[in-house]
Amino acid sequence: MTGLLAGVTWAASTSADERRFTYVYEPETLPQGALEFENWVTLRSQRNKFVGKDNFNRWDLRQELEYGVTDRYTVALYLNERAQSYRDPATDAGESAFDWKGISLDNRFNVLNPATHKIGLTLYLEGRFSGEEAALEHKIILGQRHGLWKWALNLEHETEWEDQLREVEGEVGASFGLARDLGKRWALGLEFRNETLLTEYETWDSSAFFLGPVLSYRQEKWWAALTVMPQIYGWNTRGTHDGDKNLELNHHEKVNVRLLFGYNF
Numbered sequence: 001m002t003g004l005l006a007g008v009t010w011a012a013s014t015s016a017d018e019r020r021f022t023y024v025y026e027p028e029t030l031p032q033g034a035l036e037f038e039n040w041v042t043l044r045s046q047r048n049k050f051v052g053k054d055n056f057n058r059w060d061l062r063q064e065l066e067y068g069v070t071d072r073y074t075v076a077l078y079l080n081e082r083a084q085s086y087r088d089p090a091t092d093a094g095e096s097a098f099d100w101k102g103i104s105l106d107n108r109f110n111v112l113n114p115a116t117h118k119i120g121l122t123l124y125l126e127g128r129f130s131g132e133e134a135a136l137e138h139k140i141i142l143g144q145r146h147g148l149w150k151w152a153l154n155l156e157h158e159t160e161w162e163d164q165l166r167e168v169e170g171e172v173g174a175s176f177g178l179a180r181d182l183g184k185r186w187a188l189g190l191e192f193r194n195e196t197l198l199t200e201y202e203t204w205d206s207s208a209f210f211l212g213p214v215l216s217y218r219q220e221k222w223w224a225a226l227t228v229m230p231q232i233y234g235w236n237t238r239g240t241h242d243g244d245k246n247l248e249l250n251h252h253e254k255v256n257v258r259l260l261f262g263y264n265f
Helices: 002-014
Strands: 035-045 054-068 073-088 093-112 120-129 134-146 149-162 167-182 186-199 203-218 222-236 255-264
Touching: 167 203, 186 222
Parallel strands: none
Antiparallel strands: 035 054, 035 255, 054 073, 073 093, 093 120, 120 134, 134 149, 149 167, 167 186, 186 203, 203 222, 222 255
């Protein structure tokens, strides 16, 4: 009876996904036959004149349709776009561009159900292709709920092929989220993220660490979550080329903000 109640509770809690985090994935997958739409808006803001990008803002946009193939396997299709703008201090000219970043297909398979195991475990695989670029991303997703508290840990690896697929770049990292429910609708927590870039898989080019609050809200058919994560420390192999000895601004920004909205059909 206890196992049955846990399974019912788990299914109910995941019927609308109800994510507590925006950068960190949780181990729950959609129930079989469930369909959900998600809209992602990510702002990566503020570099500086030392890297030739004053007033830098980059908007990453994603539209996702997610489907529960089985209670353990969820598949999702993404459409990706990017808008970027900054001022080049060398010429005092403004630069802006809007780019199509291709289609992504993400697969999540739940190995250990968090409702029946001490720790939930899900494996994640995502591929992206735009014609000029491609990427393959893997994640190990761990997590669990303890009363009003919920945590999740992601171990991440990604390979990107750029410049007409001629250049390759590796990325490794980890992200962690901890949140507490505030009643039936709201949850408040923190997210931490590290991202390390490996140029051609030969050199550790740069690494950046981010930490900030996340706020989420949920209803029966929809949910939303917002994270604001400033960079708290970073380094690169070029020393202080970016003009800041405590941050990494060649490949990362001072502030990341992400808003997710999900609707369950």
